[in-house]
Amino acid sequence: MKIAMLALAVTIAVLPQQTFRSAVNTVEIYATVVDRDGRLVPDLTRDDFQVYDDTKPVKIDVFAAGTQPITMALMVDESPSVSRVADRIESAVKEFSKHFLPGDRATIGAFSHIVRLDPKLSERPGDLISLVLGGRPRFPSGTALWDAVDDARNALKGESGRRVVLLLTDADENCSLSDPGEVALGIEREGTMVYAIGVRGNTGLPAQDLQRLSRLSGGYYFELRRDDDLTSTLARVADELHRQYVIGFSPATLDGQRHVLAVTSKRPGLTIRARQTYIAARSGGVVQ
Numbered sequence: 001m002k003i004a005m006l007a008l009a010v011t012i013a014v015l016p017q018q019t020f021r022s023a024v025n026t027v028e029i030y031a032t033v034v035d036r037d038g039r040l041v042p043d044l045t046r047d048d049f050q051v052y053d054d055t056k057p058v059k060i061d062v063f064a065a066g067t068q069p070i071t072m073a074l075m076v077d078e079s080p081s082v083s084r085v086a087d088r089i090e091s092a093v094k095e096f097s098k099h100f101l102p103g104d105r106a107t108i109g110a111f112s113h114i115v116r117l118d119p120k121l122s123e124r125p126g127d128l129i130s131l132v133l134g135g136r137p138r139f140p141s142g143t144a145l146w147d148a149v150d151d152a153r154n155a156l157k158g159e160s161g162r163r164v165v166l167l168l169t170d171a172d173e174n175c176s177l178s179d180p181g182e183v184a185l186g187i188e189r190e191g192t193m194v195y196a197i198g199v200r201g202n203t204g205l206p207a208q209d210l211q212r213l214s215r216l217s218g219g220y221y222f223e224l225r226r227d228d229d230l231t232s233t234l235a236r237v238a239d240e241l242h243r244q245y246v247i248g249f250s251p252a253t254l255d256g257q258r259h260v261l262a263v264t265s266k267r268p269g270l271t272i273r274a275r276q277t278y279i280a281a282r283s284g285g286v287v288q
Contacts, residue, residue: 025250025251025254026061026062026248026249026250027053027248027249027250027251027261027278028161028191028246028247028248029051029218029246029247029248029249029261029263029274029275030162030193030218030244030245030246030247030274030275031049031218031244031245031246031247031263031272031273031274032218032220032240032244032245032272032273032274033245033265033270033271033272034270034271034273035269035270035271036269040239040240040243041270042065042243044065044245044265044267045063045065046060046063047266048265048266048267049063049245049247049263049264049265049266050263050264050265050266051247051249051261051262051263052261052262052263052264053249053251053252053259053260053261054259054260055260055262056252058249058250058251058252059249059250060247060248060249061248061249061250062246062247062248062249063245063246063247063248064245064246065245065246066243067101067242067243068161068162068242068243068244068246069101069103069104069105069161069162069242070104070106070162070164070241070242071104071105071106071121071156071159071161071162071163071164072104072105072106072107072125072156072163072164072165072166072241073106073107073108073109073117073151073152073153073155073156073164073165073166074093074096074106074107074108074109074125074166074167074168075108075109075110075111075115075117075148075149075151075152075165075166075167075168075169076089076090076093076108076109076110076111076132076133076167076168076169077089077110077111077112077143077145077148077167077168077169077170077199078110078111078112078133079111079112079113079141079142079143079170079172080112080141081141081143081170081172082169082170082199085199085200088199088230089168089199089230090129090133091230091231092168092230092231092233092234093108093129093133093168093234094126094129095231095234095235096231096234096235096237096238097125097126097129098126099234099235099238099239100125100126100238101242104123104125105121105122105123105125105159106121106122106125107119107120107121107122107125107128107155108125108128108129108132108133109132109148109151109152109155110132110133111143111144111145111147111148112141112142112143112144113141113142113143113144113175114142114144114147115144115147115148115151116132117148117151117152117155119151119154119155121155121159142174142175143169143170143171143172143173143174143175144173144175144176144177145167145169145171145172145173145176145210146173146176146178146179146180146183147176147177147178148167148169148176149165149167149178149183149187149194149213150178150182150183150186152165152167153165153183153186153187153190153192156190156192157190162193162241162244162246163190163191163192163193164192164193164194164195164219164241165187165192165193165194165195165219166195166196166197166237167194167195167196167197167210168196168197168199169196169197169198169199169210170198170199170200171196171198171206171207171210172206173206173209180209184213184216187213187217188216188217188258188277188278188279189279189281191275191278192217193217193218193219193275194210194213194214194217194219195214195219195220195221195222195237195241196210196211196214196219196220196221196222197221197222197223197224197230197233197234197237198210198221198222198223198224199224199230200224200225200226207221207223215273215276216275216276216277217275218273218274218275218276219273220237220240220273222237247263247274251278251280253280254280254281255280256279256280256281257279257280258277258278258279259277259278259279259280260276260277261274261275261276261277261278262276
């Protein structure tokens with residue numbers, strides 16, 4: 001099923017970055033807000049938001065807007081099924097690397113039947129592209145999509161603040177050892193956001209599970225048509241990630257259970273994307 005792409009945003013403005021520090025037992029939420037035309041809305045205040053924990057309104061204890069640093073694992077599908085668009089993907093990743101800002105940290109990996117990822121994060125991720133994508137292996141065939149998501153998640157696990165897994169893939173999963181349900185649980189527990197860009201390879205895009213994971217985590221799934229501009233789409237993703245709102249609240253209980261989140265705006269005509277659940281278990285002072 002095709003997902004309509006949002007309107008492209010303007011080039012990122014380099015603003016003074018703010019570093020978000022969680023208070024003890026804070027549930028962290030990173031919220032993307034767009035208007036009816038799909039444009040990012042950058043001028044909201046704390047009073048414009050309402051957060052619900054299991055349908056009950058809660059007090060917002062932490063709020064930040066403006067340009068925010070990101071920590072990312074960018075995973076590129078290099079399986080034979082995407083070989084005809086591989087050059088297009090590599091060019092777009094190179095362009096995307098230009099949108100990292102001071103304070104951002106990232107690693108870049110690739111996957112086919114196996115996952116190739118150095119979990120060490122770099123402040124100059126563009127330098128990794130030639131090392132990772134140069135001389136891409138084509139065979140044996142296979143797409144270990146869920147292994148790639150899990151390895152990316154683990155690379156970010158010890159980091160604080162905004163953590164993002166970004167995948168470029170045809171979603172043709174066929175050989176992962178990781179259980180998709182366990183991978184999704186890890187993403188949920190750690191509050192990692194998943195963004196995915198579906199690129200048509202030799203077959204269709206069986207991406208329903210990836211779409212669902214992206215939506216629940218507060219990320220987004222874009223499906224590119226043949227004539228769409230992948231470079232512009234990645235620029236939009238970078239812009240969106242840097243300009244999300246940071247919202248935090250203290251849960252009423254740490255019961256180890258899953259709780260449903262909802263974030264709304266008091267302004268009409270806006271759409272908010274944010275994580276839809278959290279697990280109320282203490283982990284280093286931050287609720288998972």
